[in-house]
Amino acid sequence: MTNEEKSxxxxxxxxxxxxxxxxxxxxxxxxxxxxxxxWNESGFIRFGRLASESLPMPCGSAHWCSLSDDAWFHAHAERRARHARINARRTWRTRNEMIEDKEVSCPD
Known part of the structure:
Protein backbone atom coordinates (compact mmCIF):
# COMPACT_ATOMS: atom_id res chain seq x y z
CA MET A 1 0.00 0.00 0.00
CA THR A 2 1.28 3.48 -0.82
CA ASN A 3 1.51 6.18 1.83
CA GLU A 4 -1.47 7.92 0.21
CA GLU A 5 -3.52 4.72 0.39
CA LYS A 6 -2.55 4.14 4.03
CA SER A 7 -3.53 7.69 4.91
CA TRP A 39 -11.49 0.19 -3.63
CA ASN A 40 -15.26 0.35 -4.08
CA GLU A 41 -15.02 -1.54 -7.37
CA SER A 42 -12.82 -4.23 -5.77
CA GLY A 43 -14.99 -4.49 -2.63
CA PHE A 44 -12.09 -3.54 -0.32
CA ILE A 45 -14.15 -0.58 0.91
CA ARG A 46 -17.71 0.29 -0.10
CA PHE A 47 -17.87 4.00 -0.95
CA GLY A 48 -20.44 6.26 -2.54
CA ARG A 49 -22.68 9.30 -2.36
CA LEU A 50 -25.56 9.59 0.06
CA ALA A 51 -29.10 9.61 -1.33
CA SER A 52 -30.34 13.12 -2.06
CA GLU A 53 -33.12 12.83 0.54
CA SER A 54 -30.41 12.31 3.20
CA LEU A 55 -28.81 15.64 2.35
CA PRO A 56 -27.78 18.02 3.72
CA MET A 57 -26.09 16.30 6.64
CA PRO A 58 -25.27 18.53 9.64
CA CYS A 59 -21.60 17.53 9.39
CA GLY A 60 -21.37 18.45 5.70
CA SER A 61 -20.92 14.84 4.59
CA ALA A 62 -22.28 13.76 1.23
CA HIS A 63 -20.48 10.40 0.99
CA TRP A 64 -20.37 7.18 3.02
CA CYS A 65 -18.02 4.23 3.46
CA SER A 66 -18.08 0.73 4.87
CA LEU A 67 -14.91 -1.30 5.38
CA SER A 68 -14.55 -4.96 4.42
CA ASP A 69 -12.97 -7.41 6.87
CA ASP A 70 -9.74 -7.13 4.86
CA ALA A 71 -9.82 -3.31 5.11
CA TRP A 72 -10.39 -3.52 8.89
CA PHE A 73 -7.40 -5.89 9.16
CA HIS A 74 -5.13 -3.54 7.16
CA ALA A 75 -6.35 -0.46 9.05
CA HIS A 76 -5.58 -2.09 12.39
CA ALA A 77 -2.12 -3.15 11.21
CA GLU A 78 -1.36 0.36 9.96
CA ARG A 79 -2.58 1.95 13.21
CA ARG A 80 -0.16 -0.29 15.14
CA ALA A 81 2.70 0.48 12.71
CA ARG A 82 1.98 4.20 12.91
CA HIS A 83 2.03 4.04 16.71
CA ALA A 84 5.39 2.23 16.64
CA ARG A 85 6.89 4.86 14.29
CA ILE A 86 5.62 7.77 16.37
CA ASN A 87 6.53 6.14 19.69
CA ALA A 88 10.10 5.50 18.48
CA ARG A 89 10.55 9.28 18.03
CA ARG A 90 8.96 10.45 21.27
CA THR A 91 10.88 12.95 23.32
CA TRP A 92 9.25 12.30 26.69
CA ARG A 93 9.63 9.55 29.26
CA THR A 94 7.13 8.03 31.61
CA ARG A 95 7.59 8.25 35.34
CA ASN A 96 8.17 4.48 35.47
CA GLU A 97 10.90 4.72 32.83
CA MET A 98 12.64 7.41 34.85
CA ILE A 99 12.46 5.28 38.02
CA GLU A 100 13.73 2.18 36.16
CA ASP A 101 16.63 4.18 34.71
CA LYS A 102 17.60 5.38 38.21
CA GLU A 103 17.42 1.84 39.62
CA VAL A 104 19.64 0.47 36.84
CA SER A 105 22.22 3.24 37.20
CA CYS A 106 22.53 2.92 41.02
CA PRO A 107 24.84 -0.01 41.84
CA ASP A 108 24.33 -1.80 45.12
Missing part, protein backbone atom coordinates in the same frame (compact mmCIF):
# COMPACT_ATOMS: atom_id res chain seq x y z
CA UNK A 8 -6.88 7.37 3.15
CA UNK A 9 -7.55 3.99 4.76
CA UNK A 10 -6.94 5.43 8.23
CA UNK A 11 -9.15 8.45 7.42
CA UNK A 12 -11.98 6.17 6.29
CA UNK A 13 -11.50 3.87 9.28
CA UNK A 14 -11.74 6.85 11.65
CA UNK A 15 -14.86 8.11 9.86
CA UNK A 16 -16.41 4.64 10.01
CA UNK A 17 -15.78 4.41 13.76
CA UNK A 18 -16.40 8.00 14.83
CA UNK A 19 -19.05 9.14 12.33
CA UNK A 20 -20.95 6.01 11.36
CA UNK A 21 -19.27 5.86 7.97
CA UNK A 22 -20.10 9.39 6.87
CA UNK A 23 -17.25 10.85 4.80
CA UNK A 24 -16.44 14.54 4.49
CA UNK A 25 -15.19 14.56 0.90
CA UNK A 26 -13.92 18.13 1.38
CA UNK A 27 -11.00 16.42 3.15
CA UNK A 28 -10.28 14.22 0.11
CA UNK A 29 -8.37 15.26 -2.99
CA UNK A 30 -8.81 13.95 -6.53
CA UNK A 31 -6.30 11.13 -5.98
CA UNK A 32 -8.14 10.05 -2.81
CA UNK A 33 -11.42 9.92 -4.72
CA UNK A 34 -9.82 7.74 -7.41
CA UNK A 35 -8.44 5.36 -4.79
CA UNK A 36 -11.82 5.21 -3.03
CA UNK A 37 -13.55 4.42 -6.34
CA UNK A 38 -11.00 1.69 -7.10
Missing amino acids: LLLYMEARAVDHGGLIDARRMNEADMAIAQR
Whole structure:
Protein backbone atom coordinates (compact mmCIF):
# COMPACT_ATOMS: atom_id res chain seq x y z
CA MET A 1 0.00 0.00 0.00
CA THR A 2 1.28 3.48 -0.82
CA ASN A 3 1.51 6.18 1.83
CA GLU A 4 -1.47 7.92 0.21
CA GLU A 5 -3.52 4.72 0.39
CA LYS A 6 -2.55 4.14 4.03
CA SER A 7 -3.53 7.69 4.91
CA LEU A 8 -6.88 7.37 3.15
CA LEU A 9 -7.55 3.99 4.76
CA LEU A 10 -6.94 5.43 8.23
CA TYR A 11 -9.15 8.45 7.42
CA MET A 12 -11.98 6.17 6.29
CA GLU A 13 -11.50 3.87 9.28
CA ALA A 14 -11.74 6.85 11.65
CA ARG A 15 -14.86 8.11 9.86
CA ALA A 16 -16.41 4.64 10.01
CA VAL A 17 -15.78 4.41 13.76
CA ASP A 18 -16.40 8.00 14.83
CA HIS A 19 -19.05 9.14 12.33
CA GLY A 20 -20.95 6.01 11.36
CA GLY A 21 -19.27 5.86 7.97
CA LEU A 22 -20.10 9.39 6.87
CA ILE A 23 -17.25 10.85 4.80
CA ASP A 24 -16.44 14.54 4.49
CA ALA A 25 -15.19 14.56 0.90
CA ARG A 26 -13.92 18.13 1.38
CA ARG A 27 -11.00 16.42 3.15
CA MET A 28 -10.28 14.22 0.11
CA ASN A 29 -8.37 15.26 -2.99
CA GLU A 30 -8.81 13.95 -6.53
CA ALA A 31 -6.30 11.13 -5.98
CA ASP A 32 -8.14 10.05 -2.81
CA MET A 33 -11.42 9.92 -4.72
CA ALA A 34 -9.82 7.74 -7.41
CA ILE A 35 -8.44 5.36 -4.79
CA ALA A 36 -11.82 5.21 -3.03
CA GLN A 37 -13.55 4.42 -6.34
CA ARG A 38 -11.00 1.69 -7.10
CA TRP A 39 -11.49 0.19 -3.63
CA ASN A 40 -15.26 0.35 -4.08
CA GLU A 41 -15.02 -1.54 -7.37
CA SER A 42 -12.82 -4.23 -5.77
CA GLY A 43 -14.99 -4.49 -2.63
CA PHE A 44 -12.09 -3.54 -0.32
CA ILE A 45 -14.15 -0.58 0.91
CA ARG A 46 -17.71 0.29 -0.10
CA PHE A 47 -17.87 4.00 -0.95
CA GLY A 48 -20.44 6.26 -2.54
CA ARG A 49 -22.68 9.30 -2.36
CA LEU A 50 -25.56 9.59 0.06
CA ALA A 51 -29.10 9.61 -1.33
CA SER A 52 -30.34 13.12 -2.06
CA GLU A 53 -33.12 12.83 0.54
CA SER A 54 -30.41 12.31 3.20
CA LEU A 55 -28.81 15.64 2.35
CA PRO A 56 -27.78 18.02 3.72
CA MET A 57 -26.09 16.30 6.64
CA PRO A 58 -25.27 18.53 9.64
CA CYS A 59 -21.60 17.53 9.39
CA GLY A 60 -21.37 18.45 5.70
CA SER A 61 -20.92 14.84 4.59
CA ALA A 62 -22.28 13.76 1.23
CA HIS A 63 -20.48 10.40 0.99
CA TRP A 64 -20.37 7.18 3.02
CA CYS A 65 -18.02 4.23 3.46
CA SER A 66 -18.08 0.73 4.87
CA LEU A 67 -14.91 -1.30 5.38
CA SER A 68 -14.55 -4.96 4.42
CA ASP A 69 -12.97 -7.41 6.87
CA ASP A 70 -9.74 -7.13 4.86
CA ALA A 71 -9.82 -3.31 5.11
CA TRP A 72 -10.39 -3.52 8.89
CA PHE A 73 -7.40 -5.89 9.16
CA HIS A 74 -5.13 -3.54 7.16
CA ALA A 75 -6.35 -0.46 9.05
CA HIS A 76 -5.58 -2.09 12.39
CA ALA A 77 -2.12 -3.15 11.21
CA GLU A 78 -1.36 0.36 9.96
CA ARG A 79 -2.58 1.95 13.21
CA ARG A 80 -0.16 -0.29 15.14
CA ALA A 81 2.70 0.48 12.71
CA ARG A 82 1.98 4.20 12.91
CA HIS A 83 2.03 4.04 16.71
CA ALA A 84 5.39 2.23 16.64
CA ARG A 85 6.89 4.86 14.29
CA ILE A 86 5.62 7.77 16.37
CA ASN A 87 6.53 6.14 19.69
CA ALA A 88 10.10 5.50 18.48
CA ARG A 89 10.55 9.28 18.03
CA ARG A 90 8.96 10.45 21.27
CA THR A 91 10.88 12.95 23.32
CA TRP A 92 9.25 12.30 26.69
CA ARG A 93 9.63 9.55 29.26
CA THR A 94 7.13 8.03 31.61
CA ARG A 95 7.59 8.25 35.34
CA ASN A 96 8.17 4.48 35.47
CA GLU A 97 10.90 4.72 32.83
CA MET A 98 12.64 7.41 34.85
CA ILE A 99 12.46 5.28 38.02
CA GLU A 100 13.73 2.18 36.16
CA ASP A 101 16.63 4.18 34.71
CA LYS A 102 17.60 5.38 38.21
CA GLU A 103 17.42 1.84 39.62
CA VAL A 104 19.64 0.47 36.84
CA SER A 105 22.22 3.24 37.20
CA CYS A 106 22.53 2.92 41.02
CA PRO A 107 24.84 -0.01 41.84
CA ASP A 108 24.33 -1.80 45.12
